[in-house]
Amino acid sequence: MKPRALIVDDSITVRMDLKDSLEEAGISVALSATAAAARDALARTAFDVVILDVMLPDADGLELLRDLKSDPATAGIPVMLLSSEGEVRDRVRGMAVGADEYLGKPYNRVQVVSRTRALCRKGRSQGREKRLVLVVDDSPSFRGRITEALEEGGYEVAEAANGEDGLRLAAELRPDAMLVDQQMPGLDGVGVLRMLRADAALRRLPCLLLTASQEPDAELRALESGADAYLPKSGETDLVLAKLAALLRSGAGPRDPGSETGTSLLEAKRVLAVDDSPSYLAELSDRLREDAYDVIGAASGEDALQLLAAQSVDAILLDRMMPGLSGQETCRRIKANPSWRDIPLLLLTASQDRQDVLDGIQAGADDYIIKSDDFNVLKARLKAQLRRRQFEDENRVFRERILRQEMEALEMQAVKELAESRAAHIAALEENNRELSKAREEALALAKELESFSYSVSHDLRAPLRSIDGFSLALMEDDAERLDEAGMGHLRRIRAATQRMGQLIDDMLGLAKVSRKEMALEDLDLSDMVRRIGEELAAREPGRKVRLDVQPDLRLKGDAGLVRILLENLLNNAWKFTKGRDEAHIAFFAETTAEGNPAFTLRDDGAGFDMAYAHKLFGVFQRLHSAAEFPGTGVGLATVSRIVGRHRGRIWAEGRPGEGAAFHFTW
Amino acid sequence: MERSILLVEDNPDDRALTMRALQKNQMLNPVLIAEDGVHALEILLGGPASAPADPPPALVLLDLKLPKVDGLEVLKAVRSDPRTRLLPVVVLTSSKEEQDLVASYRLGANSYIRKPVEFTKFVEAVRQLGLYWLVLNEAPPAGAAAGGSPERGVDHD
Numbered sequence: 001m002k003p004r005a006l007i008v009d010d011s012i013t014v015r016m017d018l019k020d021s022l023e024e025a026g027i028s029v030a031l032s033a034t035a036a037a038a039r040d041a042l043a044r045t046a047f048d049v050v051i052l053d054v055m056l057p058d059a060d061g062l063e064l065l066r067d068l069k070s071d072p073a074t075a076g077i078p079v080m081l082l083s084s085e086g087e088v089r090d091r092v093r094g095m096a097v098g099a100d101e102y103l104g105k106p107y108n109r110v111q112v113v114s115r116t117r118a119l120c121r122k123g124r125s126q127g128r129e130k131r132l133v134l135v136v137d138d139s140p141s142f143r144g145r146i147t148e149a150l151e152e153g154g155y156e157v158a159e160a161a162n163g164e165d166g167l168r169l170a171a172e173l174r175p176d177a178m179l180v181d182q183q184m185p186g187l188d189g190v191g192v193l194r195m196l197r198a199d200a201a202l203r204r205l206p207c208l209l210l211t212a213s214q215e216p217d218a219e220l221r222a223l224e225s226g227a228d229a230y231l232p233k234s235g236e237t238d239l240v241l242a243k244l245a246a247l248l249r250s251g252a253g254p255r256d257p258g259s260e261t262g263t264s265l266l267e268a269k270r271v272l273a274v275d276d277s278p279s280y281l282a283e284l285s286d287r288l289r290e291d292a293y294d295v296i297g298a299a300s301g302e303d304a305l306q307l308l309a310a311q312s313v314d315a316i317l318l319d320r321m322m323p324g325l326s327g328q329e330t331c332r333r334i335k336a337n338p339s340w341r342d343i344p345l346l347l348l349t350a351s352q353d354r355q356d357v358l359d360g361i362q363a364g365a366d367d368y369i370i371k372s373d374d375f376n377v378l379k380a381r382l383k384a385q386l387r388r389r390q391f392e393d394e395n396r397v398f399r400e401r402i403l404r405q406e407m408e409a410l411e412m413q414a415v416k417e418l419a420e421s422r423a424a425h426i427a428a429l430e431e432n433n434r435e436l437s438k439a440r441e442e443a444l445a446l447a448k449e450l451e452s453f454s455y456s457v458s459h460d461l462r463a464p465l466r467s468i469d470g471f472s473l474a475l476m477e478d479d480a481e482r483l484d485e486a487g488m489g490h491l492r493r494i495r496a497a498t499q500r501m502g503q504l505i506d507d508m509l510g511l512a513k514v515s516r517k518e519m520a521l522e523d524l525d526l527s528d529m530v531r532r533i534g535e536e537l538a539a540r541e542p543g544r545k546v547r548l549d550v551q552p553d554l555r556l557k558g559d560a561g562l563v564r565i566l567l568e569n570l571l572n573n574a575w576k577f578t579k580g581r582d583e584a585h586i587a588f589f590a591e592t593t594a595e596g597n598p599a600f601t602l603r604d605d606g607a608g609f610d611m612a613y614a615h616k617l618f619g620v621f622q623r624l625h626s627a628a629e630f631p632g633t634g635v636g637l638a639t640v641s642r643i644v645g646r647h648r649g650r651i652w653a654e655g656r657p658g659e660g661a662a663f664h665f666t667w
Numbered sequence: 668m669e670r671s672i673l674l675v676e677d678n679p680d681d682r683a684l685t686m687r688a689l690q691k692n693q694m695l696n697p698v699l700i701a702e703d704g705v706h707a708l709e710i711l712l713g714g715p716a717s718a719p720a721d722p723p724p725a726l727v728l729l730d731l732k733l734p735k736v737d738g739l740e741v742l743k744a745v746r747s748d749p750r751t752r753l754l755p756v757v758v759l760t761s762s763k764e765e766q767d768l769v770a771s772y773r774l775g776a777n778s779y780i781r782k783p784v785e786f787t788k789f790v791e792a793v794r795q796l797g798l799y800w801l802v803l804n805e806a807p808p809a810g811a812a813a814g815g816s817p818e819r820g821v822d823h824d
Contacts, residue, residue: 454764455762455764455766458761458762458763458764459731459732459760459761459762460732460761462761462762462782462784463678463680463681463761464680465784466680466681466684466761466782466783466784466786466789467678467680467681467684469784469785469786470680470684470687470786470789471680471684472786473786473787474687474786495785498784498785499784499785501784502783502784502785
């Protein structure tokens with residue numbers, strides 16, 4: 001679909017002129033002479049761009065602009081303001097209110113068209129969906145023919161009638177490809193290509209040179225000048241399309257990133273001219289517009305500063321002698337502002353005084369021009385400054401690119417180093433793992449050794465004990481008449497010691513088994529387990545009177561076998577140490593620790609112990625009571641403690657001699 | 668005539684104590700002694716130069732830790748031979764290591780008794796196992812597994 005523009009201007013001349021130019025460029029145009037008509041048109045139709053005169057018969061154009069920008073339905077439509085020269089404050093206000101572009105009257109048609117096109121794209125989707133082809137040909141009929149063919153082929157088309165406009169449009173629009181006629185008045189096709197290839201921003205633009213010439217060396221010259229392809233203008237548009245498609249395909253890769261963002265010297269430049277003399281300003285503006293500059297006139301230094309704040313310009317021409325803020329001071333202020341200091345500034349003066357020149361340069365001016373009727377010098381100087389600026393920009397882009405590459409290289413280096421250190425880290429980890437698995441193997445071997453040790457102990461250490469006990473008894477039985485009471489007593493001691501050692505071996509083996517048993521965690525009903533163990537103990541010693549209170553439903557996750565051994569040991573102890581009570585009381589319950597965790601407690605009212613020795617309770621072979629008083633090997637609580645440890649838990653005890661003991665555990 | 672008991676035990680002390688315990692319990696069956704696994708298998712299954720004991724023993728008391736061929740291997744051989752497959756074998760050993768218990772029952776031991784250190788307890792254990800295996804328990808008919816000698820009865824006392 002063609003882009004739509006609305007032109008709002010009270011001058012029929014302007015309306016018709018712009019309508020023709022825009023329609024020629026493929027933009028459909030609606031016209032309004034008043035603000036009311038414009039509002040009406042905007043309400044009915046969706047436009048891609050509005051070109052708005054500031055001075056309207058029925059309203060202030062800026063009012064209309066403000067309304068447009070504050071209505072969500074129209075806020076996205078780009079607006080270009082057109083204003084007569086000298087109305088600097090309008091320009092400043094217009095930009096402040098939200099204009100997207102501001103062009104002075106009298107306008108340059110090509111400029112209006114190219115800016116309009118640029119704004120259309122901005123309003124549409126920021127980018128273009130179709131490939132844009134710029135056709136540069138002086139023959140309207142050929143342009144019409146090729147444009148039609150290109151649009152049928154799915155391209156967007158921009159047209160220029162001569163080489164100069166073509167270059168400017170190329171810089172403005174940044175088309176995907178360009179078709180250039182070789183024979184044109186003024187700048188011809190070869191000239192266009194030369195300029196294009198010399199421009200940093202445009203040198204990669206694919207170009208197809210068309211020619212009607214039959215000269216044998218025409219193609220050679222065309223390719224020499226930098227054309228990507230060459231076609232005779234024979235009338236076969238199909239051939240042009242095919243060649244164009246091939247050209248775009250081969251150039252479809254990413255373009256030079258520097259040129260993508262860079263500015264082109266061929267773009268139409270905006271110049272701020274500042275002079276208190278209206279006649280000189282008018283003359284200067286006219287002469288510059290001949291060369292397609294967009295000229296903004298300002299009558300004073302103050303106006304100039306205001307305008308710069310609203311709209312950026314490519315160069316400044318500044319009169320030295322002005323009432324109010326002098327040229328020198330204006331120059332100083334512009335050059336003191338970081339965002340303006342790079343704009344080329346040319347100081348204009350009527351005097352030839354050497355000191356004036358020096359002062360001007362000192363104030364920061366980039367060049368110094370003596371006013372005269374011959375504007376060619378001024379134009380040349382201006383162009384030179386713009387070129388210098390362009391080169392500086394290109395250099396900056398280039399430097400930035402180098403810097404970016406260096407940064408990327410540094411980043412790559414960092415990434416590489418990171419990868420290397422990670423690799424080293426992984427190698428270290430693997431080494432660690434190897435050591436760990438070696439240690440694990442050693443531990444496993446050790447465990448296996450311990451197991452076979454236990455096995456041997458179990459078999460071989462007990463056998464001699466059996467002999468000692470058995471033959472001691474045989475002696476006592478068979479030779480009783482030959483032994484006196486003392487001898488019989490010795491044999492009894494031998495037997496007691498033997499049996500005690502047998503018990504010790506069994507307990508030690510049990511402790512070792514607790515340490516190496518594989519754990520299988522499950523949800524356990526501790527209350528039930530305690531009750532059963534209590535019943536077994538009661539059955540073993542039917543004479544004892546023991547009351548066992550068990551809080552129901554106490555549950556814990558643990559290894560069933562180990563937890564059973566733990567509870568058996570604790571209950572055995574409680575049973576054993578309460579034997580002095582006529583009626584003993586043992587309780588199993590849960591309570592909350594100081595840290596807020598649940599802990600399980602087995603409390604008895606038996607012999608108890610002195611807290612001074614509490615730390616010895618859980619050591620192997622540690623006993624706080626004599627064997628005569630309470631028999632035992634001192635392995636039971638060590639076993640309990642080891643089981644708690646294997647569950648990564650904690651066990652502690654409280655007691656008082658004669659008042660009982662309480663054992664708490666938790667995990 | 669009383670059927671014999673085969674005692675497989677390498678330790679002479681343990682042999683003497685076991686004999687003493689049997690005597691204390693008035694168990695007067697003849698006792699065959701094997702000092703290692705090879706000897707035990709010769710008695711039970713016959714060897715290169717000898718025939719198996721005839722009649723076969725009524726009960727085998729088998730220690731596990733033995734020179735040459737250990738108790739578990741003896742048990743395995745006994746259970747895989749049709750002539751002795753149903754022979755009552757009581758493992759009588761020092762250890763109660765889980766691995767021994769499991770292996771013994773897996774290989775078909777009829778009973779597993781750990782010799783207590785205290786001799787009086789050992790005497791009691793021998794009394795009970797003798798009473799059970801030689802008196803109370805009805806043994807399978809001799810040779811039943813082999814399918815031969817159906818006329819041979821089983822001795823009770």
